[in-house]
Amino acid sequence: MFAHFDIKQLIFGRLSLEAIPYHEPILVATFAVVALAGIALLGAVTWFGKWDYLWREWFTTIDHKRIGIMYVILAIVMLLRGFADALMMLVQKALSVGASEGYLPPHHYDQIFTAHGTIMIFFMAMPFVTGMMNYIMPLQIGARDVAFPFLNNFSFWMTVGGATLTMLSLFVGEFSRATWLAYAPLSGAAYSPGVGVDYYIWGLQVAGVGTTLSGINLIATVIKMRAPGMTLMKMPVFCWTTLASNALIVTIFPVLTATLALLALDRYVGTHFFTNDFGGNSMLYMNLIWIWGHPEVYVLVLPAFGIYSEVVSTFCSKRLFGYTSMVYATAVIALVSWLVWLHHFFTMGAGPNVNSFFGIASMIIAIPTGAKVFNWLFTMYRGRIRFEGPFIWVMGFIPTFVIGGLTGVLLAVPPADFVVHNSLFLVAHFHNVIIGGVVFGLLAGVQYWFPKAFGYKLDPFWGKVSFWCWLSGFWTVFLPLYVLGLMGVTRRTQHFDDPSVQPYLTIAAIGVCVIMVGILTFVLQLIVSYFRREQLRDFTGDPWGGRTLEWSTSSPPPPYNFAFTPVVHDLDAWWDMKRRGYERPLGGFRPIHMPKNTGAGVVLAGLSTVLGFALIWYIWWLAALSFAGLIAAAITHTFNYNRDFYISAEDVVRLENQRTAQLAAGA
Amino acid sequence: MLISCGALAGCKLVVMDPSGDVAVQERNLIIASTALMLLVIIPVIALTFLFARHYRASNPDAVYDPGFHHSTQLEVVIWTIPLLIIIALGAMAWVSTHTLDPFRPLSRLGPKRPVPADTKPLEVQVVSLDWKWLFIYPEQGVASVNEMAAPVDRPLAFKLTSSSVWNTFYVPALAGMIYTMAGMETQLQAVINREGDYWGLSAHYSGSGFSRMNFRFRGVSAQGFEAWVTQAKASQDTLDRNAYLALEKPSEADPVRYYGTVESGLYQAIIGMCPENGQMCIAEMHHIDRRGGDEKNSEENAKRLDYDNRRLESGTEPSGATFPASGRPPQGPVQPQGMKPRDQDAASGGINQPKHALPGASGGPAPPQLNTGPSNGDSH
Amino acid sequence: MSCGSKIRERRNSRQGLDRMHEMTAPPGATAPVFFEQEQHAQAEGGTLIGFWLYLMSDCLLFAVLFACYGVLGRNYAAGPSGADLFDLKLVAVNTALLLLSSITYGFAMLEMSKDRLRMTLGWLAITGLFGAGFLAIELYEFSDFIHEGATPQRSAFLSSFFTLVGTHGLHVTFGIVWLVTLMVQVRQFGLIADNQRRLMCLSMFWHFLDVVWIGVFTFVYLMGAMR
Secondary structure (H helix, E strand, O other): OOOOOOHHHHHHOOOOHHHOOOOOHHHHHHHHHHHHHHHHHHHHHHHOOOHHHHHHHHHOOOOHHHHHHHHHHHHHHHHHHHHHHHHHHHHHHHHOEOOOOOOOOHHHHHHHHHHHHHHHHHHHHHHHHHHHHHHHHHHHOOOOOOOOHHHHHHHHHHHHHHHHHHHHOOOOOOOOOOOOOOOOOOOOOOOOOOHHHHHHHHHHHHHHHHHHHHHHHHHHHHHHOOOOOOOHHHOOHHHHHHHHHHHHHHHHHHHHHHHHHHHHHHHHOOOOOOOOOOOOOHHHHHHHHHHHHHHHHHHHHHHHHHHHHHHHHHHOOOOOOOHHHHHHHHHHHHHHHOOOHHHHHHHHOOOHHHHHHHHHHHHHOHHHHHHHHHHHHHHHOOOOEOOOHHHHHHHHHHHHHHHHHHHHHHHOOHHHHHHHOOEHHHHHHHHHHHHHHHHHHHHHHHHHHHHHHHOEOOOHHHHHHHHHHHHHHHHHHHHHHHHHHHOOOEOOOOOEOOHHHHHHHHHHHHHHHHHHHHHHHHHHHHHHHHHOOOOOEOOOOOOOOOOOHHHHOOOOOOOOOOOOOEOOOOOOHHHHHHHOOOOOOOOOOOOEEEEOOOOHHHHHHHHHHHHHHHHHOOOHHHHHHHHHHHHHHHHHHHOOOOOEEEEOHHHHHHHHHHHHHHHHHHO | OHHHHHHOOOOOOOOOOOOEHHHHHHHHHHHHHHHHHHHHHHHHHHHHHHHHHHOEOOOOOOOOOOOOOOOHHHHHHHHHHHHHHHHHHHHHHHHHHHHOOOOOOOOEEEOOEEOOOOOOOEEEEEEEOOOOEEEEEOOOOEEEEOEEEEEOOOOEEEEEEEOOOOEEEEOOOOOOOEEEOEOOOEEEEEOEOOOEEEEEEEOOOOOHHHHHOOEEEEEEOHHHHHHHHHHHHOOOOEEOHHHHHHHHOOOOOOOOEEEOEEOOOHHHHHHOOOOOOOOOOHHHHHHHHHOOOOOOOHHHHHHHHOOOOHHHHOOOOOOOOOOOOOOOOOOOOOOOOOOOOOOOOHHHOOOOOOOOOOOOOOOOOOOOOOOOOOOOOOOO | OHHHHHHHHHHOOOOOHHHHHHOOOOOOOOOOOOEOOOOOOOOOOHHHHHHHHHHHHHHHHHHHHHHHHHHHOOOOOOOOOHHHHOOHHHHHHHHHHHHHHHHHHHHHHHHHHOOOHHHHHHHHHHHHHHHHHHHHHHHHHHHHHHHOOOOOOOOHHHHHHHHHHHHHHHHHHHHHHHHHHHHHHHHHHOOOHHHHHHHHHHHHHHHHHHHHHHHHHHHHHHHHHOO
């Protein structure tokens, strides 16, 4: 590594001023905009004297509700970045046909598609889903917080750390060009030297620690902290999908951590896990990364299914059809999802017995998934359907997602996959199920639970505009891509020789602009709703006629969620309470035991991020220092035994009286 | 989808209308599985709209039955019908995966046309390089870059490998795709049933020059194939180890090129990851390992096994290099090594300029509008 | 009462008789309890199940490393093999130290349950020393291999060997750091409930590492040395 002793290299590793792309006007301009926006934001916070508030109430919070909100904010910010990548990619593809080269040379384009996939999965979809589960699940099971509140805060900041490293690559150095899964041997030291893949590895490792711990946290919460009377089979379906999703997380993220660690060893130390020579085996990487990768998509889609179950049931004013069947379907989907990873590389030549096994296993997942869809439909049957904000997303989801499922089952037939593997057909398929399934579900969830979190509904008009733009935009982009896949066009190309592809790519580029309007109107909806919040105010805590326990609290809920832990008798516990004439207690409140806020999560995650940065740039002294600091900070934190406090009975009385007044005001 | 395709001129859904029997069978599977799935999908979508419309809250005629949240009979139907469809699909998948196994020799040239008894498949050895394709014809003793030819209705036995990173060999009109991986050999069995010029590509991202890693697959008559071989043999170039090592250097959108002579044992050396003299081939390494390794000569053996790092060691930019190892400013306009400049200026020899074909070669990189019918008489 | 109404629900699901769901409870029925008004002891079992879940995720991490060793463990790249390198006598000593450390940790836990602080600390110290001894021997083994040219970079076999055994060693190292920290905390705050819980977690961790080592010892050393 050191050809000669170089003090500059000792201090800065391979970081230098040249790492900043100050020759590139577009990047400099982007950085300038981001920097200005950042300064404006920080300036505003300082001007209004809100640093103390932010630190005390948000950054150090262990309240699952606030952590959930922060996760979703992170997800929306990263959605904008990931979508910008998508926009650039589709415009480039539409322009770069025949004699035209477009505006992005290959070595830029490659970074953009790598960043797009990495950001959308790890820093948009995962935080979004985690945020939803974090906010809603404890409320639905009648708990006051998650099992490990400090760990929750730490997990969040680790995710932010990973996102920070990834975003940093835009302005310092370059990002990976090895695709969002960094296949070997391309991602190894011999074929992708440089900081790109290292940014990718450390960003994901930092975030991955957070995700694994979050998985442990939410499982323990579901298992240990349900309200009395809430047996597992009386739990809302969203909590079941949370349980299944986190079970998947806890089993698969160690695989990702280990695999990326092995790749890092190959790159940093020169080991031979995934190299071509010295006995390494690149097929091993393919297997390991997809053993993580396939269940990962079920981690994302199962909670979305849970959201649909809640929304359908509420807006059809009817209990979810086939509850037991839904639970079993969730479990079967989770179980089988561990058994199908090889369908991502049928074309590797594993032999017909192996290929058939994995193909048939992949098809089998369609059965419980189909059962879920039918159960939603039969919830609608003989229901009384209200087509309000959250429900229209369900209407968009079902036709969209089932077509994605169709193409998925098609891809599960190995010889059929042989002709469309890695093509734009495949790209259309997975976007079909991820956008149609996961994204629509998350957006439905936002429309549904926003009033609970913030005390006022979202503006319905802009919500509808956003939905229609998303739906029409999605099909405008991906229907042409299905066609292109059947024309033999493959993915990840920056240029096309054949001019006959251009009409399709142009339509797709128009489609992505429609989606852009969908995203912008979503943001606009948030803004408009804030300004109209008094007209949209939710006084009762139950604006939709909900069925589960979160609707029994005020909007937003008090810090302790429930003054008295609910006792559950039946499925749809809140609905049960309403119909059997419950009476909200107005007195007898006692002090409530709650965990304290702490800054340890921010510190530990910050040190981890610095460690990641130091490892990327080979700044060994900084890496050693931050690692030592990490250990020291962790140990110091364990010496803090004073982690909880009591909310006084007077405070509880005050908050409950506020709610009484609010309920009266809304009546 | 198909309607929109037909409406737009020049649309060729080659995957749905291929010219090789293996691809045809694979296409049939796509159609069959789509049809089977539509049996469920169409009712689901129909029910979605029907139920939504009928049971909307503003409809006074709709029955509202909040107690209807369980029905064993309905559940049985809901789980059984998809199960039956999957069983059918699964059976189809099992059978077809076995018959269409790329490693399995062909049993038919087309529907109701078994392979004649004494047919010898044409063997083609394929090596994916950065960022071009090398085809070696062991029987004919010729080789070519970025173009291959095959006689119609003769089984083709491809043996594939890679020089560095993974790629996939894919001719949509011909058959499915298969990965190419260094140090390993994959196989593909196929047959081309119609004459024509078909588009071939890599369908697995392999670095900067990936987008232009296309080649031309020419389906020709038996005489046409003889003519092609003769043309290749006429080339003075020899594909020996040195020529191969030169090919290993990264380059983009290479013109078609022929080699009249091929060094014997070269393909084995390529698969063995020992194209340079003195390197230890994989087979020898495996042999030693099976006998428990070789501690005594470990150090000398190690020097002979170095393969992946040769590019870095020789100062050539690796396929996916980023700052600072790329030697280029980050996110900058400088193209990676082996790539052509991106501007359109005719004088600067940019990427979209027509290349001057070598004498005897059929022209520049695969032209657009491929997957045409019988060759329309372009001169060689 | 709630059970009965549930059975009625299922039978009458289609008949709309369950429109009763929408009405309030029939007059005269006792209103069900919907809120827990008595103070309940905080459900404290969460930490142990959480730690167990973490341990299982760690187990999966090791499973990946074992799988890699399984795939790559015979790829000597014409270099040294396990039979050439492994000194089984040394490994036996190593194993004995680690197994003994598990026993001494068990003694520490017994002393903890009897609330004997000094004995607990004593046995913990011995556990730590055994663990340190294990690490010392392992480091010696590694440096020996590296001196002979059997570096992690030499072959896939050696890469997977060093990583699997090294990861285990790293876990033992963290375990020792944790052990020392806990000893300081126990000394400072006594065998309070929090500390007892932490000692139980470390106990699970320590025994888990022992089990992994059995796997390593068998799969890597014993089987690797056979040839």
